[in-house]
Amino acid sequence: MNNTSDPRSSDSSDSEIVFAPACDLVRRLTERELGAEELMTRFLARIDEVNPAVNAIVTLAPEAAVEGARAADAALARGEPPGPLHGLPVAVKDLTVTRGIRTTFGSPIYRDFVPDEDALYVERLRAAGAIIIGKTNTPEFGAGSQTFNPVFGATRNPYAAERTCGGSSGGAAVAVACGMLPLADGTDMGGSLRNPASWSNVVGFRTSPGRVPVWPRNMLYNPLGVAGPIARHVADAALLLSAMAGPDRRAPLSIETPGSRFREPLGRDFAGTRVAWSPTLGGYPVEPAVLEVCAAAAARFEEVGCTVEEADPDLRDADEIFQTLRAFSFAMAHEEHLRLHRDRMKDTVVWNVEKGLALGGMDIAHAEAKRAALLDRMVEFFGRFDYLVCPTTQVPPFSVDTDWVREINGVQLETYIDWMAACYAITVTGCPSISVPAGFTPEGLPVGIQIVAPPKCDFEALQLAHAYEGAADFASRRPPL
Secondary structure (H helix, E strand, O other): OOOOOOOOOOOOOHHHHHOOOHHHHHHHHHOOOOOHHHHHHHHHHHHHHHHHHHOOEEEEOHHHHHHHHHHHHHHHHOOOOOOOOOOOEEEEEOOOOEOOEOOOOOOHHHOOOOOOOOOHHHHHHHHOOOEEEEEEOOOHHHOOOOOEEOOOEEOEEOOEEEEEOOOOOHHHHHHHHOOOOOEEEEEEOOOOOHHHHHOOOOEEEEOOOOOOOOOOOOOOOOOOOEEEEEEOOHHHHHHHHHHHOOOOOOOOOOOOOOHHHHHOOOOOOOOOOEEEEOOOOOOOOOOHHHHHHHHHHHHHHHHHOOEEEEOOOOOOOHHHHHHHHHHHHHHHHHHHHHHHHHHHOOHHHHHHHHHHHOOOHHHHHHHHHHHHHHHHHHHHHHHHOOEEEEEOOOOOOOEOOOOOOOEEOOEEOOOOOHHHHHHHHHHOOOOOEEEEEEEEOOOOOEEEEEEEOOOOOHHHHHHHHHHHHHHHOHHHOOOOO
């Protein structure tokens, strides 16, 4: 495959269609230059061709997908107004329930589970015209940023099949990178949208808590886990978010801004915009190969008019906050699983649940108080800077046979979470963060850089990512499959 070809080309070959921007595909579908059934057929052919090598899409419903595409064509022919995602194939992350489509959560406990309802944002994707064609792979219960599980096995990095793609939205990122999907959803607690996007040379957006309302849910006010988009282009991520976002009365954290906000133009003038570049977020170990790529990427923000200054936010207590609140949420979600199915759960999930069960009320209260103080410090930081940029991950993609990283630059890591600090430290700030491709290591492994915006400034994060994308031109490079 030609790594330098322009995916925005009007060439009608299968390759150019499956790598075309989602925004362009929607335009061509709604203007009837291209039929939804024809498009679906080409994407299904691409999945047949590529998926066996990477194992990104783990449940597929091709007959229903073609039927849905025919229905989309018929509706357009009748003059029905198309939705913003009209005719686009989407495979939903296997942590998110989908009506009538197997949802395993990557666990043998749910190997054959077929939900009878959709999660709220899946309802919204369908209403926007997307066609749900299957599910993308994830680690067991989304635990750990390495996508493997005993039900489906591992998802492989599209740029180096012997390496991991990260996780937990690993299947989604790889499917998009390989042209099997035009865009995909994902979820993120400690980096699960950003990490796999970084390692697949695509865009992954951790949205503000409440931007995409969560339902069904077992915790009303949990700000750690969010949903968001994965795409090859920033404008495509904004398009998908426009269908996912918007308030809902069942989700008290939900933000009132309508999703249509994210279909507005992303272009703006960045002259004089103040960007803080933080190579290590104040002292986390980061491998030199990652730092080298990210430092070069940080300099590109000056090309779009920004002033870049090296500065670290005050993230003290972030480790304790995340470890405590993550363990609390795992205990809430999986206490019954542990009691009934301990022997069918992987050791890291068992550890995290037991850590949560051992917490006392004051442990959680102290973590919440420290999180409040951390947010105050971030608000002060964003009084001096408009954006923060930092590495998405601290290491390049590692072996697909390694479950988690034990050491970085000679620093020993105690838990399976520690190596994800560059992402989870941003999680506990409550700030939106988008990972965009930064470049490649000398070995040809993808590296991402995070753009962090002030609380609730999701649109502004997309705007700077869009401007950076224009300077970096990362979307033209494709996996060598």
